[in-house]
Amino acid sequence: MSAGHSHGEVRAGHEKKLWIALALTTSFMVAEVIGAFITGSLALLSDAAHMLTDSTALAISLVAIQIAKRPADRKRTFGYARFEILAAAFNAMLLFMVAVYILYEAYQRIKTPTEIQSTAMLIVALIGLAVNLVSMRLLMSGSNESLNVKGAYLEVWSDMLGSLGVIGAALIIRFTGWIWIDSIVAAAIGFWVLPRTWVLLKESMNILLQGVPDGIDIAEVELRIRAVKGIEDIHDLHIWALTSGKNVMSAHLVVQHSSGGEQEILTEVTRLMSDEFHIDHTTLQIENSEFHAGLAENEGMQH
Template sequence: MSTENAREYVAGNERSMKIAFALTATFLVVEIIGGVLTKSLALISDAAHMLTDTTALGIALVAISIAKRPADKKRTFGYYRFEILAASFNALLLFGVAAYIIYEAYFRLKAPPQIESTGMLFVAACGLVINLISMRLLSARQGTSLNVRGAYLEVWSDLIGSIGVIAGAILIRFTEWAWIDSAIAVLIGLWVLPRTWILLKSSLNILLEGVPDDVDLDKVGASIVQVPGVLSFHDLHVWALTSGKVSLSMHVVYDPKINTSAEILPILQTVLSKEFGISHMTIQFELVPCSPSAEMNFI
């Protein structure tokens, strides 16, 4: 990704998230008041998710702002990793909210309060509209950034919550079964947990400098040895600074009679960039392996 494209990408993410943040922050106040007045745990659960939406979007915006800072003498790779820290925090925040809602629902199932279903329905319907707009803003960009994906997941879970609350309000109005409110709150919490775990796992993999999920190390190795002049490789490392910014370092043993290192390097760069999306690489060329046991070693 070129510097100009990277700036446009970050700016696009920032614009979308600012609008989504303004919408969710505004409606958060309405939903909290509505949840208290109607005594609906499902609505309060939805408001809690809306709070995490607002927090997540705020953190994501801060992360984008920090990530735009240029590299310096202390941060030679720049501040891209801050976006992953934000995504990890958002995942942990979702875990906490889901646990609280399930805990609160347990006690409410024993003694369900009287629910004002009409007010509950109206507030949930407004929340659904807000979530649909926010999802529309974030959906196009959530596939390329864990930071945006974390915010998108927050909004997506809240959208499902709004649908659940609407369904619950309708059922309570016609059946007067108040326990439905708590049951829906629990279902919302359980629905969010596995998706939150996926986000957290992806974030931790980047923080631990693991191989990105969409990079097959065996295929990378197979492509490397197919380049004319390459005899073997070792000390291969592949990791990501942040979403979509994959880096590689390795030692390559080559035969100068077939190709020189100057001829092999641009071929490797093209192959690794086009086939695996690796944007930054450091390659050390050797006529013989730097240690007897190094040949074809992936670590």
């Protein structure tokens, strides 16, 4: 009883910290966009786009927590976990367009520099750094207990680097007058966001297309299943993910006619998939080897 109660408290604590971090990050993102237009700094606008990734990551983490509370029903027999992936895919496409725009604008400004208010730019960037540090402090402890919180923590940590870049650009402009450095920092942040955006989109599309989850070698899975005593063959093997970290497998297992112990085989394969491949939802169908051979022979005669 005490262990279950503790776990509930930890999860509630994670949710509260995520809400606070989301409120801080989103509020400052809006302020940073306004500051970018007031100061004329493209680097600030680029950092605001990066903070959009943080806000979305935090929001997706909160959505995942809420979804986890909803049971499956007759219309959504697997539950609502895939909503998290749809949100992530939308986020990736939006960020890709924003990053391309920033890179284009940086190119235009290098050709035609615009005046930048470095003092206001520096003040806004320093506030942004403070927001990132507070958010990191909030999420640090939970990052070791929850993958959701860890993902959000890493997003905020990476955005802190963007804030440091903007601060550096503001200081250089203030003391040297090199306005072009603003476009260079903006482009650097844009190039920093693009690869991460591509990875997010690629992973999201792989899940939506029911591809084999990253980190799982389907050939290795098949090899390990064939090594289980009593199994002669395996076919119709499918492995996919409902959402990140929630893997599913289905397969037909051909067993020896005289082996018996089908339940033991099912138990062993299920345990093997969970322990070695982190596949916790398996659907297995047992087929008799003689019956399977007869089906194959009939199909061969028909062809």
